[in-house]
Amino acid sequence: MKLPLSWLAEFVTVEAEVEEICRRLTVAGVEVENIARVRPAFSDVVVARVLKTERHPNADRLSLCEVEAGPVGRFSVVCGAPNVRAGMITAYARLGSRLMSGVHGQGGVEAIEQAPPLQAAVIRGIKSDGMLCSERELGLSQEHQGILELDEGESGADLASALYLDDTVLEIAITPNRGDCLSVLGLAREVAALFGVKLKEIRLRPGKALKPGSDQVTIAVGIDAPDLCPRYAALPMAAVKIGPSPIWMRRRLELAGMRPINNVVDTTNYVMLALGQPLHAFDYGKLAGGKIIVRRAGNDREITTLDGIQRALMPDDLVIADAEKPVAIAGVMGGGNSEVGAETNTILLESAYFEPMTVARTGRRLALRSEASYRFERGIDREGQVRALYMAAEIIRKIAGGREAGPIVDVDARPAPPREIVLEPGAIGSLLGVELPTAEVSRRLKSLGAWVTSGGKGKLIVAPPSFRPDLNEPADLAEEVARLNGLEEIPAAAPDRRSAAPAAEDPSRIFARASREVMLGCGLTEIKSIAFVASDDNQAYPGIGTGKPVRVANPISAELSELRCSLIPGLVTALRFNLNRQAGAFHGFEIGRVFAMDGEQAAEFERIAGIGYGEYAMGTIGRESISADFFMIKGIVESYLESIPGLAPRSFVAPGATSLAFLHPGKSAAISIEERQIGYLGELHPRAASHLELATPCVIFELDLTAILAYAAAKGRRVELPPRFPAVRRDLALVVEQALPADKVLKTIRESSSNLLESVRLFDVYEGGSLPTGRKSVGIACLYRARDRTLTDSEVNRAHAELIERVRVGLGAELRH
Amino acid sequence: MREQLEQIRSRALAELAAEATESAIEDVRVRVLGRAGELTEIMRGMREVPAQERPAIGQLVNQIKTELEARIEALQGKLKEAALERSLTEARLDVTLPGAKIPRGHLHPITLTIENMLRIFNAMGFEIVATRDIEDDFHNFAALNFPPDHPAREMQDTFFLGGGLLLRTHTSNGQIRVMEQRRPPLAIVCPGNCYRRDELSVRASPMFSQIEGFMVDRAGRITMAHLKGVLTEFLRAFFGSDTAVRFRASFFPFTEPSAEVDISCLLCGGKGCRICKHSGWTEILGSGMIHPNVLRAVGYDPAEYQGFAFGLGVDRTALLRLGVEDMRLFFENDVRFLGQFPASNERFA
Numbered sequence A: 001m002k003l004p005l006s007w008l009a010e011f012v013t014v015e016a017e018v019e020e021i022c023r024r025l026t027v028a029g030v031e032v033e034n035i036a037r038v039r040p041a042f043s044d045v046v047v048a049r050v051l052k053t054e055r056h057p058n059a060d061r062l063s064l065c066e067v068e069a070g071p072v073g074r075f076s077v078v079c080g081a082p083n084v085r086a087g088m089i090t091a092y093a094r095l096g097s098r099l100m101s102g103v104h105g106q107g108g109v110e111a112i113e114q115a116p117p118l119q120a121a122v123i124r125g126i127k128s129d130g131m132l133c134s135e136r137e138l139g140l141s142q143e144h145q146g147i148l149e150l151d152e153g154e155s156g157a158d159l160a161s162a163l164y165l166d167d168t169v170l171e172i173a174i175t176p177n178r179g180d181c182l183s184v185l186g187l188a189r190e191v192a193a194l195f196g197v198k199l200k201e202i203r204l205r206p207g208k209a210l211k212p213g214s215d216q217v218t219i220a221v222g223i224d225a226p227d228l229c230p231r232y233a234a235l236p237m238a239a240v241k242i243g244p245s246p247i248w249m250r251r252r253l254e255l256a257g258m259r260p261i262n263n264v265v266d267t268t269n270y271v272m273l274a275l276g277q278p279l280h281a282f283d284y285g286k287l288a289g290g291k292i293i294v295r296r297a298g299n300d301r302e303i304t305t306l307d308g309i310q311r312a313l314m315p316d317d318l319v320i321a322d323a324e325k326p327v328a329i330a331g332v333m334g335g336g337n338s339e340v341g342a343e344t345n346t347i348l349l350e351s352a353y354f355e356p357m358t359v360a361r362t363g364r365r366l367a368l369r370s371e372a373s374y375r376f377e378r379g380i381d382r383e384g385q386v387r388a389l390y391m392a393a394e395i396i397r398k399i400a401g402g403r404e405a406g407p408i409v410d411v412d413a414r415p416a417p418p419r420e421i422v423l424e425p426g427a428i429g430s431l432l433g434v435e436l437p438t439a440e441v442s443r444r445l446k447s448l449g450a451w452v453t454s455g456g457k458g459k460l461i462v463a464p465p466s467f468r469p470d471l472n473e474p475a476d477l478a479e480e481v482a483r484l485n486g487l488e489e490i491p492a493a494a495p496d497r498r499s500a501a502p503a504a505e506d507p508s509r510i511f512a513r514a515s516r517e518v519m520l521g522c523g524l525t526e527i528k529s530i531a532f533v534a535s536d537d538n539q540a541y542p543g544i545g546t547g548k549p550v551r552v553a554n555p556i557s558a559e560l561s562e563l564r565c566s567l568i569p570g571l572v573t574a575l576r577f578n579l580n581r582q583a584g585a586f587h588g589f590e591i592g593r594v595f596a597m598d599g600e601q602a603a604e605f606e607r608i609a610g611i612g613y614g615e616y617a618m619g620t621i622g623r624e625s626i627s628a629d630f631f632m633i634k635g636i637v638e639s640y641l642e643s644i645p646g647l648a649p650r651s652f653v654a655p656g657a658t659s660l661a662f663l664h665p666g667k668s669a670a671i672s673i674e675e676r677q678i679g680y681l682g683e684l685h686p687r688a689a690s691h692l693e694l695a696t697p698c699v700i701f702e703l704d705l706t707a708i709l710a711y712a713a714a715k716g717r718r719v720e721l722p723p724r725f726p727a728v729r730r731d732l733a734l735v736v737e738q739a740l741p742a743d744k745v746l747k748t749i750r751e752s753s754s755n756l757l758e759s760v761r762l763f764d765v766y767e768g769g770s771l772p773t774g775r776k777s778v779g780i781a782c783l784y785r786a787r788d789r790t791l792t793d794s795e796v797n798r799a800h801a802e803l804i805e806r807v808r809v810g811l812g813a814e815l816r817h
Numbered sequence B: 001m002r003e004q005l006e007q008i009r010s011r012a013l014a015e016l017a018a019e020a021t022e023s024a025i026e027d028v029r030v031r032v033l034g035r036a037g038e039l040t041e042i043m044r045g046m047r048e049v050p051a052q053e054r055p056a057i058g059q060l061v062n063q064i065k066t067e068l069e070a071r072i073e074a075l076q077g078k079l080k081e082a083a084l085e086r087s088l089t090e091a092r093l094d095v096t097l098p099g100a101k102i103p104r105g106h107l108h109p110i111t112l113t114i115e116n117m118l119r120i121f122n123a124m125g126f127e128i129v130a131t132r133d134i135e136d137d138f139h140n141f142a143a144l145n146f147p148p149d150h151p152a153r154e155m156q157d158t159f160f161l162g163g164g165l166l167l168r169t170h171t172s173n174g175q176i177r178v179m180e181q182r183r184p185p186l187a188i189v190c191p192g193n194c195y196r197r198d199e200l201s202v203r204a205s206p207m208f209s210q211i212e213g214f215m216v217d218r219a220g221r222i223t224m225a226h227l228k229g230v231l232t233e234f235l236r237a238f239f240g241s242d243t244a245v246r247f248r249a250s251f252f253p254f255t256e257p258s259a260e261v262d263i264s265c266l267l268c269g270g271k272g273c274r275i276c277k278h279s280g281w282t283e284i285l286g287s288g289m290i291h292p293n294v295l296r297a298v299g300y301d302p303a304e305y306q307g308f309a310f311g312l313g314v315d316r317t318a319l320l321r322l323g324v325e326d327m328r329l330f331f332e333n334d335v336r337f338l339g340q341f342p343a344s345n346e347r348f349a
């Protein structure tokens, strides 16, 4: 809401600096976002009356004028305007005044001071003491056909003040609960309450209606939907002459952010800005049967609105209809079929209360928002309808020549129920944490327009004013009481907490934090990506689960139409971003949520994922660097899983033909715990890598954090003492089928061994050379140890020989020497 | 025999002069002390020595052997020392070269900001609870006192997922989720991602982080004064003890009374600058006493319980702290940006 201070001054006078007014409003919840000073494009121009004109003796088109500017004096001016005539009120620039030639519109103060001062001129032999100005010369418009003509004005008055050209405009953010502040009156009430002053009385009286028999018209108003429209008031006015509004009106509307249209429409907008009551003007002549019926659209399916667009109506939409058809969508926009135009002579002014929900619902569906619907949606003054008609009538009489063509028809179909809030003694204090005497509470509520009476025993009965629909219970009143003096009045206090137990933390967060720490140690940098992806991303990287992607019903764009199934697209995007900026390597991870359909329901899952590309472990002189490859990423995943205490054993299995299609089929693995897949890792499929223009292998992993957390559920951990007796190592070289996984070899050895085998480790894999094709040699170190004695050579030899025999048979392996 | 031995001794000692080389020493050792060396030869020839002289000659041989061995050891020790000295001067590394290492990764600034905030809240007695991103209308709006079609809903442009579900527009759903399950006293913070239909730009992102906090207890035990106390303490712990804090009335559907909380501008310290639009203040969080309708929605009697709640935008706060103005920096993941943040969440100070 834009508030010109000159307009505010018509409602309230405060002895305070603008900055102080703004500060008080802001801390009271009416936030002033900007203070704009506006200045005229001239200085020292005054209102003047032309006393007489005569022709210039030396030029046909010029007139010699005598003008009177009150206390400023009388002057002789040469004027070339065709519209100059005796009796007109116009703008007189005296000697020494400054004009911004008019073409630059609103000029700044500095610019004005740079303009040359007006000097006396001799025009065709006759001296001119200053000049009469056109709108363009004053920077008001492009109008330059004649000099400015004012309807009224006090001779000698400063023109800038008379036309509200010298003003300060506050830009105020009004929260959705404060619809009452969407008017000059509302803000004036707020200022008056904050500064403890009284509002100026604005006298609004009905004008004299025309006598019956002349232009008087009859109008019948019926409300068929009192649940949506409890009150409807209407006033017909005849003999209206449609035309542009006077400058002061246009100026005010523009300062308040609205565009002038014509004198009638401008008046409805002016009254809405002043009082907060939206008005609508119908061309009475276009209303069939002189009737207004407020009803649901029912069978009427469409209406063409003022903007020329045909709108579909729903049966429950509230419309204003005449005897035959809808003529407006209530509170949203008028119909083209009843629009006020240049030919209009008799108008019908509408001033109604529409329920916020009906206006909001219809406006949203039609994507139609207006200053009027904005106010209806937020709740206007339940009792402000008739008063607004008085003000509108007064202005129209003045600027459009109209007269009341009948009395106001005021239908109150559903009077507002009385509202009462009972304030128990101390209720406000116990919410705010500051004790306020009942009398003070009462005084503050009264200053806001509430009706406050005593309910006995310290109780207060509060009837909120009709313009504050947001006040419904004691907490609402507590806010009013608190904000009036600013919240500084409330002390800051430490809460008294009974429980001294340390505050708990969500296990998943602790887990995520520890996981992050391991990833950082493994050299991965944390990234954050946005959860929205393109459908293609989800197809390329479907993640761990099997659920379908979650679609967004109203995405920002097609590229962001689904929620990610996997964290990989974000990591790949980050990789590309950095490679495009000359990074040679990128190692990143993300912990976040992914989404998938769980049957018919969208569901969310916690994931950790990483990516590696380019140099990983830095080399140095005489030492090669290590670049990202399968074993690097597997090493990271292993380090991570090993760092989780008590995690169940996990296995890495080469993927089947159809799963993990985005990974290199020979350099990837599914990761499982107890037969459940908890993740995967591997090199990006060469096709994907070439699509991404990656020159060297790119490796990724993704793990199901929730599942890992479940398997890591801390069991009581036992600690074993270090062994006291020495171990004996026996190595073993087995020639096995090339495709046999090392994991299988080790598992077979473990299962075949006596209880003297403490551990088994693979230290070498060898292919080619003297080995037949399709076979490989694996070097294995077996460590034998007993807990209670030193093993003898013969004991170890016997155990090792037995193991070799079983393994040879079990794996179809040969011993290599 | 004696003269022969004396000759062997003096010749060897002469050859084992101070400046003898490694090879010269080795030559002497082999010639004199070796398996076929001169002394061994003499011992072998003992049979020809008269029996009564044998012990004396044997003693002399041993004496010479010990003497020469000691001499050799001493010389070799000196040579080794010299060689070590030489190698120490030769094998000088360029110590400014980097170590062989896996460079540590870096934490994302949003994570750091959240963790720093949660650490403070945790120390102030707030329990940390994670809640969900996918919500229904009830938990994201209706229970938080957003009536259907109310203009307040427009403050938050929502992503819908179908099936009556949506992406939460704020972490305030945490209030409802927790209070539905538990009874006061409660002191909870819920961090998490929120989603609103804003394009990624300098000022906004469709996904951002918030921390919701609330404290609820029997009526009268948690007041607006405690709200002020707790938030002031938090903001000073986070932004520095000299931070000025201002509470001003505002509106949120789920609190009444509501207050916006401002801190003195981090850039100008309150004098007024471009960043704070010359007001000296920066809006930092929204707060208020939990609306009675919210308490009713979770089955609490507002006459019995009351409390406060607040919501803190992490991303904007992180921007303010870092003194940068572009939200996109958080989601581009430029390593030149991320590399400036700590490599651990553990703090060294």
Ligand SMILES: [Zn+2]
Pocket: B265, B266, B267, B268, B269, B270, B271, B272, B273, B274, B275, B276, B277, B278, B280, B281
């Ligand atoms: Zn500043």
